[in-house]
Amino acid sequence: MLKSGRHTLAPEQPAAALVSGTPTLQVRDLRAGYGRITGIDGISLTVSAGELVALLGANGAGKSTFLRAVSGMIKPWSGSVHLRGDDVTGQRSDRLVRAGMAHVPEGRRVLPTLTVEENLRLGAFARRGDGDVDADLDGVIARFEPLRERRNQKAGTLSGGEQQMLAIGRALMARPTILLLDEPSLGLSPRLVGEVFALIRDLASEGLTILLVEQNVKQGLGCADRGYLLSTGSVVMTGSAKELLADPAVVGSYLGARGRDA
Amino acid sequence: MMDAYTEAVVIRLGIAILLALGYWITAATGKFSFGHAAFMSIGAYTASILTVKFDWSLETSMLVSGLTAAVAGAFIGWIALRLTILYLAIITFAFAEIVKILLDSWDYAGGASGLFGMRGTTPQLLAICIGVVIVYLFFLTRSRKGLSYEAIREDEQAARACGLGVTRISVEAFAVSAAITGVAGALSAHETLIITPAQFGAPQSLLIILFVVLGGVQYFWGAIVGAVVLTMLPIWFDFLEEYYQITYGLLFVALMILRPQGIVGSGTERRFTMRALARLSPKRGKADGDG
Numbered sequence: 001m002l003k004s005g006r007h008t009l010a011p012e013q014p015a016a017a018l019v020s021g022t023p024t025l026q027v028r029d030l031r032a033g034y035g036r037i038t039g040i041d042g043i044s045l046t047v048s049a050g051e052l053v054a055l056l057g058a059n060g061a062g063k064s065t066f067l068r069a070v071s072g073m074i075k076p077w078s079g080s081v082h083l084r085g086d087d088v089t090g091q092r093s094d095r096l097v098r099a100g101m102a103h104v105p106e107g108r109r110v111l112p113t114l115t116v117e118e119n120l121r122l123g124a125f126a127r128r129g130d131g132d133v134d135a136d137l138d139g140v141i142a143r144f145e146p147l148r149e150r151r152n153q154k155a156g157t158l159s160g161g162e163q164q165m166l167a168i169g170r171a172l173m174a175r176p177t178i179l180l181l182d183e184p185s186l187g188l189s190p191r192l193v194g195e196v197f198a199l200i201r202d203l204a205s206e207g208l209t210i211l212l213v214e215q216n217v218k219q220g221l222g223c224a225d226r227g228y229l230l231s232t233g234s235v236v237m238t239g240s241a242k243e244l245l246a247d248p249a250v251v252g253s254y255l256g257a258r259g260r261d262a
Numbered sequence: 263m264m265d266a267y268t269e270a271v272v273i274r275l276g277i278a279i280l281l282a283l284g285y286w287i288t289a290a291t292g293k294f295s296f297g298h299a300a301f302m303s304i305g306a307y308t309a310s311i312l313t314v315k316f317d318w319s320l321e322t323s324m325l326v327s328g329l330t331a332a333v334a335g336a337f338i339g340w341i342a343l344r345l346t347i348l349y350l351a352i353i354t355f356a357f358a359e360i361v362k363i364l365l366d367s368w369d370y371a372g373g374a375s376g377l378f379g380m381r382g383t384t385p386q387l388l389a390i391c392i393g394v395v396i397v398y399l400f401f402l403t404r405s406r407k408g409l410s411y412e413a414i415r416e417d418e419q420a421a422r423a424c425g426l427g428v429t430r431i432s433v434e435a436f437a438v439s440a441a442i443t444g445v446a447g448a449l450s451a452h453e454t455l456i457i458t459p460a461q462f463g464a465p466q467s468l469l470i471i472l473f474v475v476l477g478g479v480q481y482f483w484g485a486i487v488g489a490v491v492l493t494m495l496p497i498w499f500d501f502l503e504e505y506y507q508i509t510y511g512l513l514f515v516a517l518m519i520l521r522p523q524g525i526v527g528s529g530t531e532r533r534f535t536m537r538a539l540a541r542l543s544p545k546r547g548k549a550d551g552d553g
Contacts, residue, residue, distance in 0.1 A: 071423075072422075073419070073422065073423075092427070093422045093423065093425065094422065094425045094426055094427040094428070096425075097423075097424070097425025098425060102425075103423045104423070105419060105420065105423045109417055109419060109420035109423060110420070111412070111413050111416045111417055111420055111421075112416070113412070113416055114409070114412060114413065114416070118409055121406070121409065122409060122410070122413050122421070122424045122426070123424055123425075125406065125410060125424055125425055125426050126424075126425030126426075170424065171423075174424075174425055
């Protein structure tokens with residue numbers, strides 16, 4: 001079912017309703033911004049358990065503002081955020097991480113002076129008194145090939161792609177019920193973008209619920225189940241990834257000659 | 263036994279070390295206070311009132327003054343640490359001035375002319391305090407909490423994304439820092455034997471900051487080095503007479519250029535190499551490029 005109403009305030013998607021039970025993440029009519037500048041103007045979005053949903057749009061469309069408002073980095077002006085049915089609107093990020101929402105921020109933000117292992121351990125910080133941190137640490141390190149030999153190396157010495165993997169690994173250490181990824185392809189070479197997206201696809205196939213925010217529409221839709229297209233702070237189109245990729249309007253405005261190369 | 267002069271120097275050195283270690287705890291979270299002398303003042307007055315007016319022992323008074331300073335620190339931290347670093351600087355600075363003004367007009371504690379009647383302190387008591395703080399810091403820096411301090415100092419946003427309760431952790435560090443500074447103030451009052459509110463003004467706050475900045479914030483023993491150097495320099499440079507202050511200033515400028523990370527600590531960017539010097543020359547080209 002494809003809905004391409006250009007006008008905003010898109011209602012909840014039927015596709016989500018097909019999956020039974022409470023959605024993992026439900027955002028209703030969220031508005032947020034900086035000062036008087038509106039960043040996002042009434043975005044509604046649903047991510048069901050096990051889904052990989054992509055939120056796509058050009059620079060300045062409001063993707064990062066949305067993610068920051070959902071993950072507690074900024075306070076939303078209005079609207080609501082529900083995590084597995086619990087209202088978590090405007091809660092602090094540390095509470096949200098504890099509640100199961102892990103966030104890989106834009107630009108990776110690994111801690112350069114700390115070692116790879118220390119970065120990963122910080123990811124498990126919210127899991128107070130959980131004895132399995134060491135086991136999870138080994139698991140994450142085993143999964144990310146390049147990090148294995150660099151366990152005691154400072155994170156600042158890693159390449160961009162390795163830092164992205166470390167940032168994702170750090171978020172996994174929180175044992176999240178949903179993973180929010182902010183522009184994982186940013187500043188990476190095309191080969192590394194491919195590797196990072198392969199990793200995201202793997203995580204999704206293992207059943208992890210993921211909300212992916214991406215500028216790279218083709219890559220984003222390439223691994224997502226469903227997509228939301230954002231423009232100037234509002235959802236302009238939503239549907240399954242296949243439908244969106246086949247839609248002439250999407251191809252025209254987002255996958256033009258330049259978009260295809262990206 | 264030490265002679266009186268050596269003992270005076272040792273006690274001053276010890277107080278400087280205690281102040282530096284106390285300040286290091288908040289600096290370790292990247293939160294720089296510009297009014298730490300206020301906590302010193304609170305500690306000094308609390309302990310002195312207790313020993314002089316109520317005849318309490320110095321040990322008990324010292325602990326109470328640490329507690330009082332911790333409460334004040336938690337309060338100020340809770341107000342200021344949720345704001346940006348600039349507000350923290352302004353609020354802590356203003357707080358120190360307010361404490362000074364209040365003490366100036368508090369006749370019970372001697373007002374502007376000061377409080378006296380304290381008996382002395384001993385190097386042994388000071389050594390015990392420093393020992394306790396060092397043991398605490400030794401375990402702190404190897405713990406999860408120490409790691410969280412470093413994360414907050416390096417990148418607060420990233421620390422938040424990791425799920426760290428940045429405000430709570432910073433306020434706690436600030437309160438512990440204030441407590442140690444309060445104890446140092448208590449001991450210092452029982453060394454100088456007379457305290458006035460003016461003693462704990464901006465210059466004292468600045469001196470505490472310099473201990474840590476000069477020594478380096480990466481490791482706590484950097485703060486010890488900074489405190490020792492800054493306390494001993496005026497004594498070592500005594501022979502320079504009136505030129506000592508300018509020498510002192512020049513040394514500081516040179517150090518900040520060559521070792522911005524402080525005496526102790528590994529530089530993330532610059533080291534003392536010829537390349538570092540070359541980079542300071544005017545024709546730098548794209549020196550700051552792909553680092």
